[in-house]
Amino acid sequence: MPQNPSEMLSVKPNQLLVVVTSLPSLETAQSLAHALVEKRIAACVQLSSGIQSIYRWEGKVCEEAEVLLSAKTTVNQWRTISSFIEKNHPYDLPEILAFTPEQHSEQYGAWVSSEVNS
Numbered sequence: 001m002p003q004n005p006s007e008m009l010s011v012k013p014n015q016l017l018v019v020v021t022s023l024p025s026l027e028t029a030q031s032l033a034h035a036l037v038e039k040r041i042a043a044c045v046q047l048s049s050g051i052q053s054i055y056r057w058e059g060k061v062c063e064e065a066e067v068l069l070s071a072k073t074t075v076n077q078w079r080t081i082s083s084f085i086e087k088n089h090p091y092d093l094p095e096i097l098a099f100t101p102e103q104h105s106e107q108y109g110a111w112v113s114s115e116v117n118s
Contacts, residue, residue, distance in 0.1 A: 013076035014113045016104050020097045021085055022053060022066040029067040032088055041081045042071035043115035072112050075100065 019042070023029040026049050033045035048068040055062055073081050082096050
């Protein structure tokens with residue numbers, strides 16, 4: 001995926017975008033989720049606790065319990081949301097992934113777009 005998903009030729013600026021990151025605690029995830037919704041960067045954020053992540057960091061294999069944050073926004077908000085997450089994330093190198101769903105409810109997509117583009 002390009003650095004900016006809106007650079008994809010087949011993607012429309014108001015197309016639904018799901019942005020995912022992982023955080024070290026429920027409290028940290030809730031704080032970030034509230035900020036994203038209050039600032040209208042995301043229309044909806046879901047938190048999933050109980051995630052186990054296994055990864056290599058600075059030459060060591062690590063295993064941590066994390067909370068997965070999934071934010072619903074639009075493609076034209078990619079730079080804003082990725083920058084906001086990066087600046088407000090406690091990790092040195094936060095996971096920030098974005099996906100454009102192939103299918104979704106038209107009404108839901110319109111609602112997301114109206115929430116983040118108003």
